[in-house]
Every structure is written in structure tokens, then in C-alpha cells.
Amino acid sequence: MTVRVVLADDQSVVRAGFRALLDLTDDLVVVAEAADGIRAVEAVRTTRPDVVLMDIRMPGIDGIEATRRIAADRALDQVRVVMLTTYQVDAYIFEALRWGAAGFLLKDMEPDELRTAIRTVAAGQSLLAPAVTRSVVEEFVRLRVPEALGAERLDHLTGREREVMALVAAGFTNAEIGTELTMSPLTAKTHVSRAMIKLGARDRAQLVVLAYETGLVRVGER
Incomplete structure (x- = not known):
């Protein structure tokens, strides 16, 4: 099974880094990129990916609002959004979880962690270690x-x-x-x-x- 991924981040160097990594992985393919929240939603509606890697802070509309719009669209029920953040406890992560994000990843994660996370979310399983999710929510x-x-x-x-x-x-x-x-x-x-x-x-x-x-x-x- 090939997992289709959309990359949404306003920094082109970040997107390029993720794409280069995923392009080296046989079962993961980047189907679209977006530099802001509005384009991210449009890309998701157009390509219907399995997983979206969504930066929290982006121009236009941020990653939280983009996630809310994706989660509210019944035609996108199977799309899973993973938030990208620099900090393990981010003031915006809880809101993202409330609006439908499947979890979050740190941008400085190891390559194997990223690959495993994408596959896990695409399979419909829980992405985060429950203790981490719980600590953020609490x-x-x-x-x-x-x-x-x-x-x-x-x-x-x-x-x-x-x-x-x-x-x-x-x-x-x-x-x-x-x-x-x-x-x-x-x-x-x-x-x-x-x-x-x-x-x-x-x-x-x-x-x-x-x-x-x-x-x-x-x-x-x-």
C-alpha cells in the first residue's frame, strides 16, 4: 500500500527536506505541497491524501483552521492530519487536537520516526504515545x-x-x-x-x- 502525503509548511526548505526524505521511501509519496493554510485545504480536497503533515503557524489561515476545515468536510473523513511543531508542549496543539488532528510531531524528529508515524496514522492507529497525548491534553x-x-x-x-x-x-x-x-x-x-x-x-x-x-x-x- 502506498501512502499519499500532502506537505503543508510555509518554509520551502522544510518542505524540501521532508519531500527528499519521503521520495527515498518506496511506500510513501508526496502528492502535493502548500505554503499556507488555504492552499493546504485546496490541495487536500484535490488530491485526497491519506496523511497531511501540517505546520501549525502559516500565513493566510493557520494550520489549526486548515485542520478544522478538513475535519469538517465529510468527503475528507479518511484524511488524517498530523501537526508539525518545534515544541513538545505547544500552546496550539491542544486546539489542533480538539479540531481533529490525529496528533503531532516535532520537526527535528529522526527520519525513521517520521516514516513510522506516517504509516501508523495512515493505518488508522493512534500516532502518539498515549502518555504524551495525555500530558498535552491535561x-x-x-x-x-x-x-x-x-x-x-x-x-x-x-x-x-x-x-x-x-x-x-x-x-x-x-x-x-x-x-x-x-x-x-x-x-x-x-x-x-x-x-x-x-x-x-x-x-x-x-x-x-x-x-x-x-x-x-x-x-x-x-
Whole structure:
């Protein structure tokens, strides 16, 4: 399977570096580049890639707004956006996760890390180490969400789905959820998928954000 990638970064040298790296990889291909958020959205709508590497800060509209527009387009449901940042804890990453980003990568990552990350996201799996995702979410929930918001959204979930969602927020894999709740990993995956559908979450990263925002999980728990 060849993974189709769009590169969105306002620095041509950054795009050139990523393209040179991906061009050397048989199963990864760059189908478009963009130097700003508006062109990034246009490129995604035109090429329908599997993965977008999206810089957070770009002229026109930034990477967060571009991600929001991509996530809001039902025709692009299968597109996964990965934010590129210079800092591990970036003030904008939490907003990007809220609007549908599958995760984030540091620009100074090793080449093999980049290749693995792209393949992982394209396969629909969780990109980030759960602990890293959780630390980012906790930090910005602590700063921006003093009280639970939209807790009534959880009314649509079964008790088991709430349990599973809480464990996802704690960084558990499907296999670990299965062990914790005495079920198979496949059953755990099914509960995760149902919770995502009911809450309109694109992926596990958004599910983690929602778990904190709705008060299902509190900062500092587990």
C-alpha cells in the first residue's frame, strides 16, 4: 500500500527536506505541497491524501483552521492530519487536537520516526504515545477548561463505553483495556469505535480531549 502525503509548511526548505526524505521511501509519496493554510485545504480536497503533515503557524489561515476545515468536510473523513511543531508542549496543539488532528510531531524528529508515524496514522492507529497525548491534553485542560463542558454529551454512551473511554484517556491500548475490563482487544476496539461515533470523534486523540472536557476524567487522575 502506498501512502499519499500532502506537505503543508510555509518554509520551502522544510518542505524540501521532508519531500527528499519521503521520495527515498518506496511506500510513501508526496502528492502535493502548500505554503499556507488555504492552499493546504485546496490541495487536500484535490488530491485526497491519506496523511497531511501540517505546520501549525502559516500565513493566510493557520494550520489549526486548515485542520478544522478538513475535519469538517465529510468527503475528507479518511484524511488524517498530523501537526508539525518545534515544541513538545505547544500552546496550539491542544486546539489542533480538539479540531481533529490525529496528533503531532516535532520537526527535528529522526527520519525513521517520521516514516513510522506516517504509516501508523495512515493505518488508522493512534500516532502518539498515549502518555504524551495525555500530558498535552491535561496541561491545556488545566488552563482552559476549569469546569466540565458539554457533560450531557456522555448521556449517549453506555456505562461500558464510558469505562472504555476513561481508559483511553488514561493511555490504555485496546489490549490493556481488554485486560483491565476482562474482554477481548477486539471487543475493546468495538467499544472505542462506538464511543467515537456517538461523540463525533475522528480518532482516539479527540476521544481523549472529550474525556477531559466533559469531566469524565479529571486532571491528575490515574
